[in-house]
Amino acid sequence: MRGVAPAQFPPPVDPPQEFIGPPTDAEDERIEVGIAIVGGGPAGLACAIRLTQLLEHEPELTEKLGEVPVAVIEKGKTPGAHLLSGANMRPSAMRELFPDMDESEWPVLWKVEKDAVYLLTKKQALPLKPMPPNFRNHGNYVVSIAQLGRWLGEKAEEAGVYILPETTADKLLVEDRIVVGVRTGDKGRDRDGQPLSNFEPGSDVVAKATVLAEGTLGHLTFAAQDYFDLHGDDPQRWELGVKEVWEVPKPLDRVIHTMGWPLRKSARWNEFGGSFIYPMGEDKVAIGFVAGLDNTDASFSVHDVLQEFKLHPFVKKILDGGKRVAWGAKTIPSGGYFAMPRKFAVPGMCIAGDAAGMVNIPELKGIHYAMHAGMYAAEAIVDALKQDSINYEAYDKRVRESMIVQDIYRSRNMRQPFEHGFFLGGAIASAMTITRGAFPNGHWRQEPDAAHPMVIDGAAKHYPAPDGKYTFDKLSSVFASGNATRDDAPNHIRIQRKVPLEVAQTWVSMCPAQVYEIPEEELEAAQNGHGDGTVDVQVVPSNCVQCGAITAKGGRLTPPEGGDGPLYTQV
Numbered sequence: 385m386r387g388v389a390p391a392q393f394p395p396p397v398d399p400p401q402e403f404i405g406p407p408t409d410a411e412d413e414r415i416e417v418g419i420a421i422v423g424g425g426p427a428g429l430a431c432a433i434r435l436t437q438l439l440e441h442e443p444e445l446t447e448k449l450g451e452v453p454v455a456v457i458e459k460g461k462t463p464g465a466h467l468l469s470g471a472n473m474r475p476s477a478m479r480e481l482f483p484d485m486d487e488s489e490w491p492v493l494w495k496v497e498k499d500a501v502y503l504l505t506k507k508q509a510l511p512l513k514p515m516p517p518n519f520r521n522h523g524n525y526v527v528s529i530a531q532l533g534r535w536l537g538e539k540a541e542e543a544g545v546y547i548l549p550e551t552t553a554d555k556l557l558v559e560d561r562i563v564v565g566v567r568t569g570d571k572g573r574d575r576d577g578q579p580l581s582n583f584e585p586g587s588d589v590v591a592k593a594t595v596l597a598e599g600t601l602g603h604l605t606f607a608a609q610d611y612f613d614l615h616g617d618d619p620q621r622w623e624l625g626v627k628e629v630w631e632v633p634k635p636l637d638r639v640i641h642t643m644g645w646p647l648r649k650s651a652r653w654n655e656f657g658g659s660f661i662y663p664m665g666e667d668k669v670a671i672g673f674v675a676g677l678d679n680t681d682a683s684f685s686v687h688d689v690l691q692e693f694k695l696h697p698f699v700k701k702i703l704d705g706g707k708r709v710a711w712g713a714k715t716i717p718s719g720g721y722f723a724m725p726r727k728f729a730v731p732g733m734c735i736a737g738d739a740a741g742m743v744n745i746p747e748l749k750g751i752h753y754a755m756h757a758g759m760y761a762a763e764a765i766v767d768a769l770k771q772d773s774i775n776y777e778a779y780d781k782r783v784r785e786s787m788i789v790q791d792i793y794r795s796r797n798m799r800q801p802f803e804h805g806f807f808l809g810g811a812i813a814s815a816m817t818i819t820r821g822a823f824p825n826g827h828w829r830q831e832p833d834a835a836h837p838m839v840i841d842g843a844a845k846h847y848p849a850p851d852g853k854y855t856f857d858k859l860s861s862v863f864a865s866g867n868a869t870r871d872d873a874p875n876h877i878r879i880q881r882k883v884p885l886e887v888a889q890t891w892v893s894m895c896p897a898q899v900y901e902i903p904e905e906e907l908e909a910a911q912n913g914h915g916d917g918t919v920d921v922q923v924v925p926s927n928c929v930q931c932g933a934i935t936a937k938g939g940r941l942t943p944p945e946g947g948d949g950p951l952y953t954q955v
């Protein structure tokens with residue numbers, strides 16, 4: 385078989401060993417909270433808010449939960465700082481969480497009244513009519529999830545939730561196979577891991593319930609899945625989305641999705657994905673490109689695909705006279721139903737949202753599922769704690785009987801056929817939509833993204849040179865993400881450093897933030913067939929925007945120091 389699979393060069397990491405263990409602080413030094421929620425995204429914050437609503441009617445239980453009944457641990461500088469999404473949100477979860485609030489009070493930017501899907505060729509944009517049903521967004525709201533996160537964070541704090549920003553949950557605390565909380569990460573180490581003058585060690589945060597709402601590629605979620613044997617039938621896999629926000633002179637009047645160009649159609653490269661262009665009120669648009677990480681060309685870069693995409697005449701017209709005001713990148717779990725964990729709860733712990741793969745990829749929707757799951761977790765936890773139990777299995781049952789699993793089950797075989805190329809894949813996926821999931825039946829197996837052999841095969845040939853007006857390089861984009869991580873921050877990326885050129889090039893091209901580099905002379909030697917074909921990969925961890933792609937493609941992202949990474953405000 386041609387090429388080299390990144391999976392052949394696994395990262396130096398042993399998650400259950402390194403990231404799971406009993407509390408280590410002396411008992412009187414531990415921070416005690418009632419319910420610890422890891423992640424201040426839609427899942428975690430909806431869970432926190434719902435908990436406060438329920439506890440209002442449970443004074444006895446609230447008393448038992450101590451001084452801090454509900455705490456949210458968030459690694460970003462503030463809730464929302466690490467959130468990136470399209471975002472075209474279904475309103476069901478907001479309605480359920482805030483039943484008495486008028487929708488005009490929600491932090492939304494545009495109500496979808498018109499939407500369109502186009503098939504792009506290099507020069508043309510052909511409208512798809514009738515529109516595939518999975519692209520219908522009428523009645524949804526366009527939001528900036530970075531802003532929604534901040535707003536939900538404020539609502540949570542007003543309701544009495546204790547939010548710990550700039551704090552990573554580094555280790556899952558487990559005693560006798562019961563989850564009893566998390567240990568937060570140290571702060572103030574130098575590049576070699578040595579403590580600086582401002583060093584602060586992490587602490588054990590012990591809780592009666594722990595909710596993992598870490599989002600895509602959750603650090604503790606992975607460790608917990610290994611430790612408790614929770615992995616689903618198929619391995620999880622991911623898409624990578626790169627997004628920009630543009631100020632534009634002319635308002636956009638519809639939600640737009642595109643398929644086709646600039647992705648190549650042949651099954652050989654496995655390039656699956658598409659774009660979204662969403663109005664963000666009168667003067668801004670969100671524009672993003674999402675592509676599967678199971679692609680096989682080591683020179684493929686989603687960031688550069690987005691730059692190329694913006695030069696299409698149809699797209700350029702929307703951006704003309706405008707200016708880019710924000711940029712970011714993040715992965716989305718796309719393994720679907722068969723890749724969801726075998727169980728969403730174990731004694732002492734629940735997993736909610738993207739961390740549990742609760743995403744409907746054909747519809748590109750996850751926000752409302754994450755919020756509903758967070759609320760279900762809150763309800764199951766309160767019911768159990770009222771009976772002095774830490775068994776949250778009712779949450780598992782609730783999710784499986786809900787529209788979360790039902791919707792995701794309907795599209796269970798929709799992503800896989802695209803491995804056979806755009807047209808065949810598209811035809812099978814359409815059949816699945818039309819038959820509401822009845823055809824193709826059975827279980828189409830999936831491979832991990834990192835198991836696909838990589839070849840350097842020409843994807844980069846067409847990428848435009850950055851002009852600073854429509855197209856931008858990766859480094860100026862990292863700046864536009866608000867990332868101001870200090871240069872001497874410890875390295876949080878685990879990879880094998882000496883790998884074949886194909887693997888190294890995969891990481892260099894894939895990473896939207898230019899974290900990986902191959903020294904010039906080594907690149908030249910490997911390209912000219914000198915040496916053993918391997919190169920040394922250099923890492924610049926401070927550029928990392930924590931999109932998670934490296935974990936999908938053969939490395940491992942561990943949490944950096946709390947507060948590091950992007951400071952998203954508009955994406």
Ligand SMILES: Cc1cc2nc3c(=O)[nH]c(=O)nc-3n(C[C@H](O)[C@H](O)[C@H](O)COP(=O)(O)OP(=O)(O)OC[C@H]3O[C@@H](n4cnc5c(N)ncnc54)[C@H](O)[C@@H]3O)c2cc1C
Pocket residue numbers: 422423424425426427428457458459460463464466467468469470471472473474529551552553554597598599600602603604624625626627672674714715716736737738739742743748749750751752754943
């Ligand atoms: C490009 C793109 C476009 C999308 N478009 C849409 C769309 O249009 N509509 C839609 O409904 N969905 C969309 N989605 C999916 C949607 O954004 C997610 O499903 C949703 O954000 C999941 O919410 P969550 O709370 O589970 O996780 P997240 O939103 O990822 O939040 C997780 C939070 O946990 C924090 N965290 C993680 N690990 C730790 C740790 N160990 N310690 C402390 N904090 C931690 C993170 O910093 C983050 O704030 C899109 C996603 C992407 C990437």
Ligand code: SF4
Pocket residue numbers: 877894895896897898899927928929930931932933934935941
């Ligand atoms: S190094 Fe950071 S930004 Fe780059 S691919 Fe990995 S997680 Fe994403």
